[in-house]
Amino acid sequence: MQHLSTPLARTLGAAALLSAAAAWGAASIRYEADGPRLDVLVPLALAAVFVVGWLMASRSAPPVKLLPSTAPPREKVPGKLGAVRRDWGLVAAAYLTVWAPFAAANSAYGGRGSQLGALYCLLTFIVGAVLSLCNLALLQSNLGxxxxxxxxxxxxxxxxxxxxxxxxxxxxxxxxxxxxxxxxxxxxxxxxxxxxxxxxxxxxxxxxxxxxxxxxxxxxxxxxxxxxxxxxxxxxxxxxxxxxxxxxxxxxxxxxxxxxxxxxxxxxxxxxxxxxxxxxxxxxxxxxxxxxxxxxxxxxxxxPSRYFPKVHASHLRVAAVGALLAVPFLLDAVPYWAGLLLGVVSGALGLLAGMTMDGVGVDQEPxxxxxxxxxxxx
Structure with a gap:
């Protein structure tokens, strides 16, 4: 069942996206930082908190119901047919998703001079750039x-x-x-x-x-x-x-x-x-x-709200696992090689969760x- 999109849910969802963008930006700009990456970990934790808030607000929102059909018949045909609105939340989430592996790679690499780490950062950058070009389709008109x-x-x-x-x-x-x-x-x-x-x-x-x-x-x-x-x-x-x-x-x-x-x-x-x-x-x-x-x-x-219980539950679990795997190397608590490995898995899980989440969100109830x-x- 679909739920209405409430101002609270939209605000929390936007805050989660902005927090994730701040974490991605910190990981990309300060890629040579040593020691614990609190500049990445703190906004990432805030994003997780906002996501939980978004879930709670979406679950408690009223369900979508039939609108009353009490309007009198229009004698004339409307001349202004509105286009399907572009989903800017989806656009933002799509770009954050495709750059998740690069953000994880930069955070794990830490500018330590490893050729393997540098190569992995380069590969994830290429992947992010190519997928970003593909995401330009989201900016097209929703009307054919x-x-x-x-x-x-x-x-x-x-x-x-x-x-x-x-x-x-x-x-x-x-x-x-x-x-x-x-x-x-x-x-x-x-x-x-x-x-x-x-x-x-x-x-x-x-x-x-x-x-x-x-x-x-x-x-x-x-x-x-x-x-x-x-x-x-x-x-x-x-x-x-x-x-x-x-x-x-x-x-x-x-x-x-x-x-x-x-x-x-x-x-x-x-x-x-x-x-x-x-x-x-x-x-x-x-x-x-x-x-x-x-x-x-x-x-x-x-x-309406993008939230679907059976859809988001499994996908957000995958994203949560990816975020948790990033904590050890963000805290600089594991050896360098282990951090790189965790960065690979963390970024891949984030990419997987994000790219598959929106493809199944069609309510079957009506x-x-x-x-x-x-x-x-x-």
């Missing part, structure tokens, strides 16, 4: 090119749109043989929401809004849709497609087009649709081209699971 075209069309004054109701969140699982031997089966997952359109004649049609594929990670779209699935079920609003949908579908090998649900409560949910879902409305003309109102704006839902299989498995 096609979603940005929809945003531009809405701002320009017209989109295809119909009135719908936010329905059942569905996690579709497709099982298929891998072709690598008997019993080898894999599964692909797709997050989506069933939007219900009621025509003038009273006929109801279900349209599937699937999670979008963001520029840097599929997880961005999955999490964005998860936030909406846990809060907007039952809400009414406008389902929008770009006026230039033919340009997008014609240049997409899967014929997908972007879509956005603009709720009457003032929120926007970004996604994409396959041809089976949009053909009736766009190719057959059931969704008219509507003028947008530039005075109306919708924004993504506030991001989703109705539907499983289909390849014909050979039926």
């Amino acid at each position: 090119r096609s979603q940005r075209m929809l945003k531009e069309d809405a701002a320009a004054g017209s989109v295809h749109a119909i009135r719908v109701r936010f329905g059942t969140p569905v996690l579709e699982m497709y099982r298929y043989p891998t072709g690598q031997g008997a019993g080898r089966i894999a599964a692909s997952t797709t997050y989506g929401v069933e939007l219900v359109h009621e025509s003038d004649s009273g006929e109801q049609r279900t349209i599937r809004l699937r999670a979008m594929k963001a520029a840097q990670s599929d997880k961005v779209g999955d999490k964005h849709l998860t936030y909406a699935a846990s809060q907007l079920v039952g809400h009414g609003g406008w389902l929008c497609w770009p006026a230039r949908w033919r340009d997008i579908a014609g240049t997409n090998k899967d014929l997908k087009v972007p879509a956005a649900f603009a709720s009457d409560s003032g929120h926007v949910v970004w996604g994409e649709m396959q041809q089976d879902d949009y053909a009736y409305y766009l190719r057959d003309g059931a969704a008219p081209l509507c003028e947008t109102d530039p005075r109306l704006a919708v924004a993504p839902l506030p991001r 989703w109705t699971v539907r499983t289909t299989s390849h014909p050979s498995l039926q």
